[in-house]
Amino acid sequence: xxxVKTKTAKSLLYLFLILLSALCFTPFYLMLVNATRSGNxxxxxxxxxxxxxxxxxxxxxxxxxxxxxxxxxSIFLAVCNTVLVSYFSALTAYGLAYYKFPxxxxxxxxMLIFMMVPSQLSLxxxxxLCNQLGLIDSYIPLILPSIATPATVFFxxxxxxxxxxxxxxxxxxxxxxxxxxxxxxIALPIMAPGIATMAIGxxxxxxxxxxxxMLLINSPEKRPLPVMVAELSAVRDITxxxxxxxxxVAISVVPIMIAFCFFSKYIISGISAGxxxx
Amino acid sequence: xxxxxxxxLALTLALALVACSNNxxxxxxxxxxxxxxTNGNDTSNGEDTxxxxxxxxxxxxxxxxxxxxxxxxxxxxxxxxxxxxxxxxDSADFATKINQTLGTKxxxxxxxxxxxxxxxxxxxAGFSADLSALDEQVKxxxxxxxxxxGKDADGVLRAISYQACPGSVxxxxxxxxxxxGTDDPDEIGKLFASFSSIEDTAKKLQEKGYTIFGxxxxxxxFSNSSSPWVNDKGEIIVDQDxxxxxxxxxxxxxxxxxxxxxxxxxxWYASMAGPLPMHAxxxxxxxxxxxxxxxxxxxxxxxxGALIVRDNAGDNKGLYGVCSGVCSFFGxxxxxxxxEYSAHKEAAQQFIEFCTLDDDxxxxxxxxxxxxxxxxxxxxxxxxxxxxxxxGNQKTYDFFMGEMDKIDYSLVTGYDDACKDAFxxxxxxxxxxxxxxxxxxxNFYDLVIATYPELSIPADAPINQ
Numbered sequence: 001x002x003x004v005k006t007k008t009a010k011s012l013l014y015l016f017l018i019l020l021s022a023l024c025f026t027p028f029y030l031m032l033v034n035a036t037r038s039g040n041x042x043x044x045x046x047x048x049x050x051x052x053x054x055x056x057x058x059x060x061x062x063x064x065x066x067x068x069x070x071x072x073x074s075i076f077l078a079v080c081n082t083v084l085v086s087y088f089s090a091l092t093a094y095g096l097a098y099y100k101f102p103x104x105x106x107x108x109x110x111m112l113i114f115m116m117v118p119s120q121l122s123l124x125x126x127x128x129l130c131n132q133l134g135l136i137d138s139y140i141p142l143i144l145p146s147i148a149t150p151a152t153v154f155f156x157x158x159x160x161x162x163x164x165x166x167x168x169x170x171x172x173x174x175x176x177x178x179x180x181x182x183x184x185x186i187a188l189p190i191m192a193p194g195i196a197t198m199a200i201g202x203x204x205x206x207x208x209x210x211x212x213x214m215l216l217i218n219s220p221e222k223r224p225l226p227v228m229v230a231e232l233s234a235v236r237d238i239t240x241x242x243x244x245x246x247x248x249v250a251i252s253v254v255p256i257m258i259a260f261c262f263f264s265k266y267i268i269s270g271i272s273a274g275x276x277x278x
Numbered sequence: 279x280x281x282x283x284x285x286x287l288a289l290t291l292a293l294a295l296v297a298c299s300n301n302x303x304x305x306x307x308x309x310x311x312x313x314x315x316t317n318g319n320d321t322s323n324g325e326d327t328x329x330x331x332x333x334x335x336x337x338x339x340x341x342x343x344x345x346x347x348x349x350x351x352x353x354x355x356x357x358x359x360x361x362x363x364x365x366x367x368d369s370a371d372f373a374t375k376i377n378q379t380l381g382t383k384x385x386x387x388x389x390x391x392x393x394x395x396x397x398x399x400x401x402x403a404g405f406s407a408d409l410s411a412l413d414e415q416v417k418x419x420x421x422x423x424x425x426x427x428g429k430d431a432d433g434v435l436r437a438i439s440y441q442a443c444p445g446s447v448x449x450x451x452x453x454x455x456x457x458x459g460t461d462d463p464d465e466i467g468k469l470f471a472s473f474s475s476i477e478d479t480a481k482k483l484q485e486k487g488y489t490i491f492g493x494x495x496x497x498x499x500f501s502n503s504s505s506p507w508v509n510d511k512g513e514i515i516v517d518q519d520x521x522x523x524x525x526x527x528x529x530x531x532x533x534x535x536x537x538x539x540x541x542x543x544x545x546w547y548a549s550m551a552g553p554l555p556m557h558a559x560x561x562x563x564x565x566x567x568x569x570x571x572x573x574x575x576x577x578x579x580x581x582x583g584a585l586i587v588r589d590n591a592g593d594n595k596g597l598y599g600v601c602s603g604v605c606s607f608f609g610x611x612x613x614x615x616x617x618e619y620s621a622h623k624e625a626a627q628q629f630i631e632f633c634t635l636d637d638d639x640x641x642x643x644x645x646x647x648x649x650x651x652x653x654x655x656x657x658x659x660x661x662x663x664x665x666x667x668x669x670g671n672q673k674t675y676d677f678f679m680g681e682m683d684k685i686d687y688s689l690v691t692g693y694d695d696a697c698k699d700a701f702x703x704x705x706x707x708x709x710x711x712x713x714x715x716x717x718x719x720x721n722f723y724d725l726v727i728a729t730y731p732e733l734s735i736p737a738d739a740p741i742n743q
């Protein structure tokens with residue numbers, strides 16, 4: 001009797017999960033299907049069967065944009081952003097969590113306040129600043145600000161406080177390790193799962209970012225992928241280019257999936273390991 | 279560390295894959311079916327052109343909204359050796375980009391484009407350089423309304439267009455013959471001559487199972503028929519014609535004379551090639567397949583809309599005709615203007631001259647774009663007698679030229695978009711039974727005045743009677 005009960009419960013659970021994953025997967029699948037159909041077909045009908053216009057769409061894409069260049073730009077920006085966010089946020093979070101110094105509280109509060117200001121608000125000022133500094137049409141304003149990401153710092157500070165007891169730092173200190181060495185050898189590996197979580201977010205955020213690159217970048221060859229996609233959908237009447245746009249979007253999702261696969265593995269292994277075994 | 283290396287390797291691999299396939303696949307795809315005929319890319323007619331009148335100048339940067347000007351730039355480079363870097367932006371963000379960049383007096387762009395409704399803002403902000411050196415030429419050689427639209431509030435010419443986009447009613451000749459016994463554009467034009475005749479026409483069409491428009495939004499193009507939306511005294515004008523427009527839109531809606539397939543919806547596109555289900559709204563055609571079907575008789579759109587109908591006509595190709603409606607109108611069009619802060623104004627002006635005032639360019643573009651209506655009067659005149667196969671051998675250029683002459687630019691004001699939107703919203707609220715006509719009109723005035731507090735309601739307004 002008991003066994004039957006768990007079996008029905010389990011099958012219900014699985015059914016629910018299958019439904020959920022179908023729900024998540026369908027829009028994605030539709031995007032793939034639409035990537036193989038002509039703009040006209042997409043506008044006029046709806047189907048789950050792939051069409052025959054993949055080659056035509058691909059031709060439109062290669063004719064109208066330099067996909068490889070856009071990919072390179074986007075990957076460069078996303079990787080730089082992710083590395084900077086991960087390292088410097090971890091460093092700041094570690095400092096705020098384990099060092100007692102005057103003003104630590106003030107800094108932390110200031111960060112919390114900045115977290116609540118939407119970035120769109122500072123857009124105009126940011127543009128003017130970049131303009132005054134002569135940084136329009138350059139990657140510096142797209143990469144450098146990621147060193148200071150209050151939300152990530154906040155998350156990592158809370159995270160490290162919960163996973164790493166202070167005693168763990170005393171051992172290397174007694175053995176004579178420098179403070180940076182302690183951070184690199186002890187704190188960073190322990191924070192890795194938290195960092196990975198934040199890194200996924202920042203990678204995807206940077207990969208998808210559109211407004212700021214659109215405003216700051218003027219040269220076509222420096223544009224990241226999302227700005228190029230917008231250009232592609234603009235170059236011709238929407239009916240002719242819709243399929244091609246879907247195709248580029250479908251292709252541009254690939255790196256995100258790769259990044260996600262790798263990082264999520266990292267998170268799971270990190271969470272199940274942990275520093276202090278109980 | 280190993281994992282980090284793995285990630286980097288994976289990304290490089292993905293990158294390499296994409297980069298390789300990017301180059302390798304551009305050949306051998308010519309088998310694609312149904313390629314669109316508007317995308318003609320042949321950049322020359324073979325004839326000798328007058329490249330010599332152009333000086334060798336610095337490279338300029340052009341910001342635009344579509345690929346059209348890329349073709350112009352390629353041809354310009356080919357003929358003159360001067361370089362133009364064309365950057366295309368999505369139209370949704372274009373005004374933001376221009377405002378941001380030129381707001382800081384940037385020299386990064388030399389020439390940028392604008393649609394008629396964007397231009398007044400650009401002029402007012404001081405972004406567009408004075409082009410009055412070309413005033414005489416533009417006035418005498420280009421379509422009149424484009425000259426008017428390119429002038430700022432003080433009458434200084436600041437933008438020039440290579441296109442003209444006069445409006446038209448695009449109708450189905452076969453349905454016209456069946457229901458009205460003729461497909462002559464003059465005769466069909468009479469059916470659309472006033473809002474009351476449109477109601478009659480719609481009724482007759484419905485009796486035969488057809489619908490007159492996709493939805494009542496088509497009528498909005500006729501909202502400037504007799505007086506401007508705002509007069510010299512700053513009063514919002516709702517004259518008898520606008521009230522007729524209001525009543526007509528409500529009548530067509532309530533009696534189901536339209537197919538309820540809004541412009542740009544999937545069903546609307548599908549309707550150009552054949553029957554469609556009623557009440558499709560924004561859903562895909564398959565989803566509403568059970569609804570009774572109908573065919574749409576006509577579309578009201580500027581000249582570029584006629585090309586959209588032509589390109590989506592499918593089996594109905596050649597069955598369309600164009601005629602005039604309640605009034606002549608225009609919509610859209612790409613205007614070129616020079617950045618006030620540009621360091622290459624001379625080069626920029628030369629490129630604009632090439633695009634707009636060169637007869638050879640206009641001749642070439644008319645061909646390369648496969649039917650765009652150019653703004654060059656001489657070239658339009660040359661094509662006046664061209665019989666357009668896609669429109670049942672109608673002389674479409676002749677028709678569009680006639681329409682352009684009838685456009686009354688003095689009826690255009692900077693408040694038009696806001697007024698039209700608010701009036702449209704008022705109509706919808708009555709159609710859907712949310713408000714009475716009086717309430718809706720009051721809401722219309724309130725909405726416009728909330729947007730533009732300097733405007734007022736005249737004493738003889740319909741709501742005061």
